[in-house]
Amino acid sequence: MKTRAILLKNHGELILTERNLVVGDTDVLVKTEYASICGTDKNIYLGNVSQEHYTMEMHGKGNPLYNNREVPKLPFWIGHEGGGIVIETGKYVHEFKPGDKVMSFGWSGTYADYFVSPARNLEKVPEGLDIKIASLGEPAGCAMFSALNSGVNLGDTAVVIGTGFAGLIIIQGLKKKGAYKVIAVDKSDQKLKVAQEMGADVIINVDKEEVILRILNETNMKGADLVVEAAGTEESFNTATSILKHNGIFVLYSYITKPITVNIGRWHDDAFEIKTTCLVHHTENERQIWAQWALRPIVLGQINIDKLITHEFKLNEVQKAFEVVCNDPDAIKVMLKP
Structure with missing residues (x-):
């Protein structure tokens, strides 16, 4: 046809x-x-x-x-x-x-x-x-799968860098899973406003504030328990690397389409737990099992x-x-x- x-x-x-x-x-x-x-x-x-x-x-x-x-x-x-x-x-x-x-x-x-x-x-x-x-379903399922498998715990301070479609879903998921404080980082004031409406406790515009200093102040100089990289740039990867606490969780969500240079020394020296959480980057068989589960909170109306x-x-x-x-x-x- x-x-x-x-x-x-x-x-x-x-x-x-x-x-x-x-x-x-x-x-x-x-x-x-x-x-x-x-x-x-x-x-x-x-x-x-x-x-x-x-x-x-x-x-x-x-x-x-x-x-x-x-x-x-x-x-x-x-x-x-x-x-x-x-x-x-x-x-x-x-x-x-x-x-x-x-x-x-x-x-x-x-x-x-x-x-x-x-x-x-x-x-x-x-x-x-x-x-x-x-x-x-594909982008929403990927983002929900990331939030559900992020490793966030009650009492955690979690940072999401990038408040696009995926980042805004992940923010909701982290908050629903018990994060004490969710910090949204982006360059768009409008997206950051939406992030607040979606549950972000703190918003940071990278063009208006020093992100690393603000995160340190928000975490009593300890760094974030968990960072989700959802912006997909070299700058965002290195910012995430700089704000994560010792033994913190680095959640890799973005689809990086070109090689980047990252200060990976902290990943090793400070024993970061690295999680790759985008659903479609796992195997096809795993996706077929997990997709319905990942979308369930959306079906139930828990995620906007x-x-x-x-x-x-x-x-x-x-x-x-x-x-x-x-x-x-x-x-x-x-x-x-x-």
Whole structure:
């Protein structure tokens, strides 16, 4: 069948065009209800993803211990966050049937009226979850999984660096799990205001305050018990390294698309506990087990997602949507509605 879909023709150039879809034996055809723009989509759009991130050469061959994905080659059918209704399944697909509501957890070209995905890259929408929120299942599930597995304890002071969509979910999760004090760090006053509404006890604008000094003052010069890095920059990694207490927990959430230089000496010398918590960076089989569990607090209404959707555009307005993502520091989650 044919569908309207968004093609990244060149970096910074998106076009709405026709795409021919073929449903393979292990594929699922989905009618898109909503899709959303991820920071990874932004980096691919801008050309800010390096091959060095994906693979490390070893005697002329890729190191088998690395992810070994390739940088998306242009032109590229962009979009991976989204959800919708199953229309058709391949003959070897037994876990889904027409009419099922599903969420995309893989590269599927979701910026389209319809998309085809391998069945393994889809998850069923939890019962009771609105399809619009379910279309954010992948980023929301990743953030919730991070909060649930952060290791935060009652009485802890936790810092979240980066108050984008994921950071604001993690802030809520840390507070619900018993953190005594949650400190939000960002450059946007508007996002920091939302962070307060989501439960942050202290907000710090990095452009207006000395972060390290403020954290020391907030922790009686001991440093934070736990830091979640959710900004994805070299600066944020090194700030997190500087504010964590001896034996503290360093939660790695961000998807880093280029090599960075980090003062890793403190990680070793001060015995940091390093946790990598993004759900989709674990194995596919683990994701299939954990995704429903991670989304449960959202289904039950314990986590506010609606407040984090700041913009919505039609599919033919995708260029404008990406301009907002790239240029508006106050934008949190930008969605597309076919």
